[in-house]
Amino acid sequence: MEMNASYTSFVAVGDSFTEGMSDLLPDGSYRGWADLLAARLAARRPGFSYANLAVRGKLIAQIAQDQVPVAAAMRADVVTLVGGLNDALRPKVDMGRVRDHLEESVELLAPSCKKLVLMRSPGRNGPVMERFRPRMEQLFTTIDELAARHGAVVVDLYGAPALADPRMWDVDRLHLTAEGHRRVAEAVWQALGLPPEQDWRTELPAADPAGWTVRRAQDLSFARQHLLPWIGRRLTGRSSGDGRPAKRPELSPYGDGPLS
Numbered sequence: 001m002e003m004n005a006s007y008t009s010f011v012a013v014g015d016s017f018t019e020g021m022s023d024l025l026p027d028g029s030y031r032g033w034a035d036l037l038a039a040r041l042a043a044r045r046p047g048f049s050y051a052n053l054a055v056r057g058k059l060i061a062q063i064a065q066d067q068v069p070v071a072a073a074m075r076a077d078v079v080t081l082v083g084g085l086n087d088a089l090r091p092k093v094d095m096g097r098v099r100d101h102l103e104e105s106v107e108l109l110a111p112s113c114k115k116l117v118l119m120r121s122p123g124r125n126g127p128v129m130e131r132f133r134p135r136m137e138q139l140f141t142t143i144d145e146l147a148a149r150h151g152a153v154v155v156d157l158y159g160a161p162a163l164a165d166p167r168m169w170d171v172d173r174l175h176l177t178a179e180g181h182r183r184v185a186e187a188v189w190q191a192l193g194l195p196p197e198q199d200w201r202t203e204l205p206a207a208d209p210a211g212w213t214v215r216r217a218q219d220l221s222f223a224r225q226h227l228l229p230w231i232g233r234r235l236t237g238r239s240s241g242d243g244r245p246a247k248r249p250e251l252s253p254y255g256d257g258p259l260s
Contacts, residue, residue, distance in 0.1 A: 005193040007077040007115070009049040009251060010038050013067045013105075014082040016056035017121060019247050022170035023181040030247075033176075033184035034080065040189060041078075042255035050254035051076070052247040060084045064101040067246070072112040074251045078192065079113040081105055084142075085121050088135040095135060099142045110150040117188060118143050119155045122163035122180070124173055155191045157184060162203045 012018045012034040020032020034052050042048035051074060053067040063083040071079055083105070087098045110116045120140040123129050129136075140158060147154045157163050166173075168180040176184065183200040190196050 006045055007041055007192065008045055008047065009074070009076040010034075010041055010078040010080075011050075011071045011074050011076040011113075011251060012038075012052040012054055012080050013063060013071045013109075014054040014080070015058045015063065015086055016054070016175060017085070018052065018054035018080065018082050019056050020054075020181065021056060022172065022175040023178045031178075031181070033181040033188065036182060036185035037188050038254050040185070044194075048254055049076075049251045051249065051251040053249060054247055055244050057086065058083070059087050060098050060101040060105070064105045068105045068108055070249075072108045075112055076251060077114045078117065079109050079115070080117040080119070080188065081109060082119045082121060084139045085136065088139050089132055093135065095138050098139065102142055103146060106146045106150050106152065110152060115192060116150065116152040117155060117191060118147050118152050119188075120144075120158040122157040122160065122168075122176065122184075124169045125164045125166060126173065153191050155184075155187050157187060160187075160201045162201050165204050167204055167207070 018032065018034050020030035020035060023031045023033075025031050034054070038048075038050040038052075042050070051071075053071055055067075058066075060083040063081075068081070071081075084098050084102055087093045088095070106116070106118070120143060121136070123133065123136055136158070144154060146152065162168065163176070163180060163183065168177055168183075169175065170177055186196070186198055186200040190200070
């Protein structure tokens with residue numbers, strides 16, 4: 001792939017994964033892979049511009065309606081679209097409708113940019129995610145088909161064992177740690193044809209497994225603080241992103257954000 005690629009603008013579209021949870025900064029805001037990628041791209045090109053339209057908790061229908069037309073109108077060099085996983089993780093979902101909204105989104109975005117990037121999202125190893133893997137894989141089949149049809153790039157995070165390691169995930173077991181986000185930024189960087197700076201697929205060193213008592217305490221804490229509230233929102237139709245604006249709604253100059 002071409003290693004001299006140069007991009008002048010980047011728009012990120014999606015949900016909490018693209019917003020940057022749980023890569024928490026000291027001021028209480030989230031950074032995440034998209035901000036890291038934008039900062040690296042900006043370092044290569046003066047006047048680089050970046051927008052991040054992602055909002056946590058959004059379903060693909062909401063992304064298609066609220067974010068995709070805005071992103072397409074920006075005519076950026078690079079657009080990333082990651083969505084549909086929140087749908088797949090719901091108790092009930094029409095995967096046909098998910099496919100329709102993804103197709104609608106890709107058809108609008110692909111002609112509007114030089115490089116459209118789609119992703120097979122990472123999946124954490126663990127019993128909760130196992131229940132949803134068939135839906136996730138159905139979603140990723142759709143993404144692969146749309147990418148092939150419209151000339152988009154697919155970054156296969158799901159196929160990387162390193163990103164399935166529970167140590168790459170925050171205590172909520174839904175969002176990557178800072179290290180996980182750093183690796184995603186590197187994966188997209190390489191997919192854009194830029195010189196590799198590390199092997200983002202490198203697995204973490206083996207660690208001694210936690211004892212039964214520690215694991216049960218972690219499971220109880222996770223259920224109380226994260227799983228039960230998440231289920232409650234699903235059952236009542238609420239979202240953690242209700243009323244929340246886009247992270248960076250305007251395509252504007254970028255380059256002062258922290259890299260690490």
